[in-house]
Amino acid sequence: MSHHIEITVNGTHQALDVEPRLPLVFALREMLDLTGTHVGCDTTSCGACTVLVDGTPVKSCTMFAVQADGCSVETVEGLAAGGELHPLQKAFWENHGLQCGFCTPGMLMTAKALLARNPRPSEVEIRRGISGNLCRCTGYQNIVKAIQQAAAEQSTAAAAGD
Amino acid sequence: MAIEAPSAPVLGQALKRKEDPRFIQGQGRYLDDIRLTGMLYMSLVRSPYAHARLVKIDKQPALAVPGVLAVITGEDLAGLGLHWMPTLAGDKQMVLATGKVLFQYQEVAAVVAESRAAAYDGAAAVEVEYDALPVLVDAKHALDPGAPLLRDDREQKTNQIWHWESGDSMATAAAMAKAEVTVKQDVYFPRCHASPLETCGCIADMNKATGRLTLYVTSQAPHVYRTVLAMVAKLPEQMIRVVSPDVGGGFGVKVGVYPGYVVAVVASIVTGHPVKWVETRTEHLGSTAFARDYHMNVEIGATKQGRVQALRVHTLADHGAFDSQANPSKWPAGLFNICTGSYDFAAAFVDVDAVYTNKPPGGVSYRCSFRVTEASYLIERAMDVLAAELKMDPADLRRKNFIPPERFPYTTPLGWTYDSGNYPANFEKALGLIGYDDLRREQTERRARGELMGIGISSFTEIVGAGPSAQFDILGLKMFDSAEIRVHPTGKALARFGVRHQGQGHETTFAQIVGSELGLPAADVLVEEGDTDTAPYGLGTYGSRSTPVAGGAAALCARRIREKAKKIAAHLLECGEHDVEWADGKFRVAGAPERAVTMQDCAFAAYTNPPPGLEPGLEATYYYDPPNFTFPFGTYVAVVDIDPGTGEVKVRRFLAVDDCGVVINPMIVDGQIHGGLTEGFAIAFMQEIPYDSEGNCLASNFTEYLVPTAVETPHWETDRTTTPSPHHPIGAKGVGESPNVGSPSAFVNAVVDALSPLGVRHVDMPLTRERIWRVLREHGVVSA
Ligand code: FES
Ligand code: FES
Numbered sequence: 013m014s015h016h017i018e019i020t021v022n023g024t025h026q027a028l029d030v031e032p033r034l035p036l037v038f039a040l041r042e043m044l045d046l047t048g049t050h051v052g053c054d055t056t057s058c059g060a061c062t063v064l065v066d067g068t069p070v071k072s073c074t075m076f077a078v079q080a081d082g083c084s085v086e087t088v089e090g091l092a093a094g095g096e097l098h099p100l101q102k103a104f105w106e107n108h109g110l111q112c113g114f115c116t117p118g119m120l121m122t123a124k125a126l127l128a129r130n131p132r133p134s135e136v137e138i139r140r141g142i143s144g145n146l147c148r149c150t151g152y153q154n155i156v157k158a159i160q161q162a163a164a165e166q167s168t169a170a171a172a173g174d
Numbered sequence: 175m176a177i178e179a180p181s182a183p184v185l186g187q188a189l190k191r192k193e194d195p196r197f198i199q200g201q202g203r204y205l206d207d208i209r210l211t212g213m214l215y216m217s218l219v220r221s222p223y224a225h226a227r228l229v230k231i232d233k234q235p236a237l238a239v240p241g242v243l244a245v246i247t248g249e250d251l252a253g254l255g256l257h258w259m260p261t262l263a264g265d266k267q268m269v270l271a272t273g274k275v276l277f278q279y280q281e282v283a284a285v286v287a288e289s290r291a292a293a294y295d296g297a298a299a300v301e302v303e304y305d306a307l308p309v310l311v312d313a314k315h316a317l318d319p320g321a322p323l324l325r326d327d328r329e330q331k332t333n334q335i336w337h338w339e340s341g342d343s344m345a346t347a348a349a350m351a352k353a354e355v356t357v358k359q360d361v362y363f364p365r366c367h368a369s370p371l372e373t374c375g376c377i378a379d380m381n382k383a384t385g386r387l388t389l390y391v392t393s394q395a396p397h398v399y400r401t402v403l404a405m406v407a408k409l410p411e412q413m414i415r416v417v418s419p420d421v422g423g424g425f426g427v428k429v430g431v432y433p434g435y436v437v438a439v440v441a442s443i444v445t446g447h448p449v450k451w452v453e454t455r456t457e458h459l460g461s462t463a464f465a466r467d468y469h470m471n472v473e474i475g476a477t478k479q480g481r482v483q484a485l486r487v488h489t490l491a492d493h494g495a496f497d498s499q500a501n502p503s504k505w506p507a508g509l510f511n512i513c514t515g516s517y518d519f520a521a522a523f524v525d526v527d528a529v530y531t532n533k534p535p536g537g538v539s540y541r542c543s544f545r546v547t548e549a550s551y552l553i554e555r556a557m558d559v560l561a562a563e564l565k566m567d568p569a570d571l572r573r574k575n576f577i578p579p580e581r582f583p584y585t586t587p588l589g590w591t592y593d594s595g596n597y598p599a600n601f602e603k604a605l606g607l608i609g610y611d612d613l614r615r616e617q618t619e620r621r622a623r624g625e626l627m628g629i630g631i632s633s634f635t636e637i638v639g640a641g642p643s644a645q646f647d648i649l650g651l652k653m654f655d656s657a658e659i660r661v662h663p664t665g666k667a668l669a670r671f672g673v674r675h676q677g678q679g680h681e682t683t684f685a686q687i688v689g690s691e692l693g694l695p696a697a698d699v700l701v702e703e704g705d706t707d708t709a710p711y712g713l714g715t716y717g718s719r720s721t722p723v724a725g726g727a728a729a730l731c732a733r734r735i736r737e738k739a740k741k742i743a744a745h746l747l748e749c750g751e752h753d754v755e756w757a758d759g760k761f762r763v764a765g766a767p768e769r770a771v772t773m774q775d776c777a778f779a780a781y782t783n784p785p786p787g788l789e790p791g792l793e794a795t796y797y798y799d800p801p802n803f804t805f806p807f808g809t810y811v812a813v814v815d816i817d818p819g820t821g822e823v824k825v826r827r828f829l830a831v832d833d834c835g836v837v838i839n840p841m842i843v844d845g846q847i848h849g850g851l852t853e854g855f856a857i858a859f860m861q862e863i864p865y866d867s868e869g870n871c872l873a874s875n876f877t878e879y880l881v882p883t884a885v886e887t888p889h890w891e892t893d894r895t896t897t898p899s900p901h902h903p904i905g906a907k908g909v910g911e912s913p914n915v916g917s918p919s920a921f922v923n924a925v926v927d928a929l930s931p932l933g934v935r936h937v938d939m940p941l942t943r944e945r946i947w948r949v950l951r952e953h954g955v956v957s958a
Binding site for chain 1: 191194196291369422677842847848875883885
């Protein structure tokens with residue numbers, strides 16, 4: 013038995029018929045071909061699957077697609093608006109904030125939500141903010157640096173826009 | 175911050191990584207991102223018992239699940255002769271169990287279905303009847319007379335797998351007997367797991383019409399997989415293509431060939447469809463190759479003044495149910511006999527006994543070069559035990575015993591010849607940077623107040639870059655590696671390698687090597703790895719061998735191109751070849767350096783205007799057989815504070831001063847060091863896979879197998895010294911594993927140092943809060 017859901021993904025309206033037990037991550041990856049969102053565990057521990065649902069970071073392995081009915085979902089594929097890299101993407105690249113890249117999409121989405129909540133986080137706040145996302149490669153230090161750089165850049169841009 | 179690629183490439187620049195744009199935009203192509211037309215999914219049924227007779231498997235309930243197409247058991251594979259497969263270590267391993275199971279989570283049956291969910295449902299529905307057998311969990315009891323015999327399939331009716339030794343036992347015994355001071359310590363390196371963020375998986379695609387098998391697989395060594403598959407499945411090797419797409423971390427766990435891959439190939443042959451199998455995290459931690467599990471006993475003999483003389487090590491190695499390590503064939507304990515470390519011992523002897531237990535097989539080099547982490551941890555720990563016995567500062571003990579710089583190349587009593595090193599310079603730099611003497615003064619003050627502060631040093635030597643073909647092979651395949659470079663007419667190049675990166679940055683660093691050898695911007699060199707149809711043959715990326723071996727191949731292959739280009743340059747410059755010099759990235763006329771042509775000019779001419787008699791085109795292949803290993807080294811210092819009430823250890827500072835020879839890209843080197851230190855930290859404090867007395871795995875997912883988050887991970891301070899490798903074409907040594915090899919001992923030494931006023935000499939890893947709290951309680955620091 014499948015359910016009809018309607019969600020907005022990266023600004024595009026999508027109508028899907030899904031099994032009620034289908035995790036959101038598989039709807040994104042296998043029905044919408046948005047494979048940037050990864051799966052790294054089966055205990056809601058790693059955060060590789062993090063997407064934003066109505067602006068809130070959510071581990072999409074632990075939310076059913078049917079629960080996202082009517083919501084707006086943002087994935088890593090939606091970050092570079094108009095082909096221009098998001099300040100976080102740029103900062104991860106410039107600061108070597110990734111190695112194998114498997115955690116990166118989830119990390120970026122968590123960081124985006126963190127900066128939306130707290131535009132100038134301290135190092136401790138950043139480390140706490142990304143503590144639901146595991147990275148096995150980088151040791152986090154350059155990820156923290158990247159988020160600090162993006163925060164600085166975004167607040168400069170915001171100040172210039174005032 | 176990283177920089178954009180400049181027009182003239184230079185080694186040593188922090189170029190931004192070329193692989194990153196796809197990863198930061200969610201456009202990587204990892205195994206599970208690949209979906210083929212008509213693809214089916216496979217899920218495995220696994221044993222809940224650690225040792226049990228298989229009584230009966232009922233497929234019917236699974237076949238009744240909608241979407242399930244096939245159930246495959248060990249008996250089905252037996253019909254094809256595929257129920258067992260050879261391991262890289264010369265043992266054999268069950269693919270799907272027949273007769274009995276030997277560890278919890280062992281592969282028992284496979285269910286193939288139209289969807290992922292149906293495959294899981296099907297696997298849950300298969301009914302298996304077991305008859306439990308006595309379980310052997312503790313390696314220390316494996317050779318007891320009453321121990322259950324695990325591998326009754328073998329001729330030898332014992333749980334002993336092999337015995338291996340290195341060094342001169344008589345000379346060592348004599349030196350030990352004469353020594354004024356001896357210390358002895360049991361040290362256990364716990365069973366842990368590399369567990370990269372992407373688990374293992376594959377898609378097997380047997381095209382019945384062409385007879386060709388394509389295996390997409392999370393592999394660090396795709397060519398080895400192709401050859402193993404050809405041998406195991408008896409398929410002609412040209413009819414197999416192995417593709418290792420983007421790999422989400424490996425750290426050694428993606429070197430071996432796992433039963434799931436073989437079953438997926440069979441499933442694809444049986445169903446005529448591509449079949450995907452991706453492990454869950456539980457399957458990964460529960461069954462896929464573990465690391466370490468070495469029970470070591472170490473003895474050092476020394477003079478009263480602290481000059482070390484003899485080292486003796488006995489080791490009991492727990493290999494689990496099958497010996498499926500991925501070590502070089504002639505080296506069952508890997509390079510464990512590097513355990514004399516950075517110190518000048520006159521005599522040494524090491525032996526290792528490997529045994530079977532009812533645990534998963536493995537013994538992979540988890541971010542290390544074949545048991546080097548165990549060796550380095552052991553000697554660095556033992557030096558501190560000796561320092562405690564002698565009441566000597568561990569820094570002074572190390573200073574007294576370093577192999578002096580003028581003795582390189584230096585041959586150890588266990589047979590290795592270290593290429594180059596300057597240990598005192600590296601050591602003093604580290605101690606100066608961290609302010610060692612001030613820290614010791616502060617420690618004295620704090621101790622007087624009853625506070626627990628510790629300083630731990632590790633001054634390790636690594637051995638990487640397996641390996642010289644005379645002694646190093648896997649299944650007979652010599653451990654060379656290869657590069658193939660094509661320079662296109664417009665002066666842009668494609669470079670392919672036999673190794674396979676998993677985050678190390680080869681697409682950037684190898685482009686830097688090739689670019690700097692050819693006078694091309696790194697941006698103009700595209701690096702490709704991972705497809706056996708296109709890449710030259712190579713043994714893969716592990717054991718920090720990419721830079722020492724494939725990096726050497728990259729440079730020498732580029733030089734081969736340069737030789738040919740020189741002939742073309744002479745033709746273009748209208749002079750004799752001996753009048754042409756390569757200087758500042760161009761071919762110049764000797765004595766008239768302004769008369770010059772670029773590599774781009776030569777490339778164009780190679781296809782449009784080759785000199786008469788010269789074969790057109792500009793490409794080369796190079797197979798590099800390294801003359802020796804490289805021996806990176808470093809000094810790590812950890813400073814810790816222990817909460818006397820809770821046992822919680824806080825890492826206040828950690829400094830790593832590495833020497834990895836010539837650096838190709840300092841940003842990437844620092845990144846490798848951060849990552850390796852974090853894994854070393856994790857091993858020291860958090861990561862372990864324990865088993866209960868029934869053989870139940872007690873850490874089969876990330877809620878129990880604790881890997882550090884950004885909150886626990888300390889801030890890393892890094893610096894370097896540079897001692898080039900004399901034999902490597904560009905003087906590089908490799909770095910990916912040093913931080914993981916060298917750091918656990920620094921952490922443990924720091925914690926033991928903090929506890930030393932209580933009389934503590936050693937505590938086994940992982941140093942969890944609970945374990946430290948128990949030590950504190952034993953010594954009356956906290957009351958029960
Ligand atoms: S896949 Fe690990 S938290 Fe979702
Ligand atoms: S970059 Fe590999 S897991 Fe984070």
